[in-house]
Amino acid sequence: MESVSDKNYIEQVSVECVILGYQNRQLKVLVPKLSFKGDFWGLPGGFVYQEEDTDDAARRILYARTGIRDVYLEQFQVMGKADRNSRAFLDRMIELNADIFNNPLAEGESSRRDYDWFTRRFISIGYYALVDMNQVVSQKTDLDASIEWYPIQELPQMIMDHNQIVKNALKTLRLTLDQKLTAFNLLPETFTMQEIQDLYEAIFDKRFAQNNFPKRILRLNALERLEKKYTGAANKAPYLYRLDRERCNQLLDEDLFLE
């Protein structure tokens, strides 16, 4: 088996992906469970090839687990603490899986080098992706026992600082939701005001006043109002909305770039 330390990766740098979807009024995260004894969960992640942009590495990792490429993807934070290495987690995994590893360090130079490679300090570049869960065909890699969507408030305890990475992704999503209009990546093409409010409430994990919320959203000045939704009861039917893409692009450029 080829040693990971022989691959043409940048050393001590990894990419971790927080893949976010929305379903049944809940924000969800796609989390694989490792195929080893000991109940280890960890974010989909990987390394960066010498000739690969970090954004492309994130897209590659995302594609491997979801089968989709064309999604909203944003690099949001670097996990740069010197003491966040994975030695403790790896040692525990090897201990619990002695039957598989059977003293792996004795197997030869290659596994020794892999162990050294994996247990050095890593600087992790965090990305979050907003995906349409209906389009995702979640896929296990060789190292996964399973892969599942978890409500963001009910995540399993993950390895290293991965739970904190999810919290930071959510923080970033909340912080720039209105300016970047990112929420709409989690809605279908057309939607009612109530559906936007449900999504916002899921993202912020709190209720918004029914009488103020539409004002807040319409102030973004990014929506087109379409016909009423067909419900059979014409006078009570809610309007449908759609992102005004042109106005959107204009908004996203405005104030934000020097050029």
Place this chain on the structure above:
Amino acid sequence: MESVSDKNYIEQVSVECVILGYQNRQLKVLVPKLSFKGDFWGLPGGFVYQEEDTDDAARRILYARTGIRDVYLEQFQVMGKADRNSRAFLDRMIELNADIFNNPLAEGESSRRDYDWFTRRFISIGYYALVDMNQVVSQKTDLDASIEWYPIQELPQMIMDHNQIVKNALKTLRLTLDQKLTAFNLLPETFTMQEIQDLYEAIFDKRFAQNNFPKRILRLNALERLEKKYTGAANKAPYLYRLDRERCNQLLDEDLFLE
């Protein structure tokens, strides 16, 4: 001389700092000029020691050039393109400074290794700092011919993608200015509404309507109104404001964290 490749740095990772100040209604950036022929300017940057948090590396680099430590510092973006290496810039610098370098690669194994080390691809972690220019005593390092504040709209052409890094820092600053209340790091302890407006106009490089601006700022709900500023003409004197630190911390926590 000790070879940089022998130091205990993480390879292929660097930190670049955009140091922002505010003076005479202008946003300014602290930029050193390299002490070589050829007019090379570049952002204050450096590398990360194996045992050092990336945030601490940024603070170390910032302190070396400004003499101050206690400033607003935010990691905002990773420059992760595979083709952003510094080979072109280094080759040009060596060519123009042949009298100094005098075929440096012939000097021995150490300079050869340094050249190889510097010309590999680097993943750069971008930080921006908001500093009080009155507190800064800007300091050259061994490699600088000079170090100066430049208006952000009048920066010299810098090496590699450093001009783009400044643009991205400004974009991030604009994007989260209201939510993170970062602008107030560039003002003295107390200030008038006009002084906030001047600063916002410098940051966004555009004018805001005089009758709307105070409303926008007061809606942040983060300011304390103090006594009127003494100007000699009591009835026309503007009020002074101060950040309400307690309300501020509350705002910054609100909506942003799961915990």
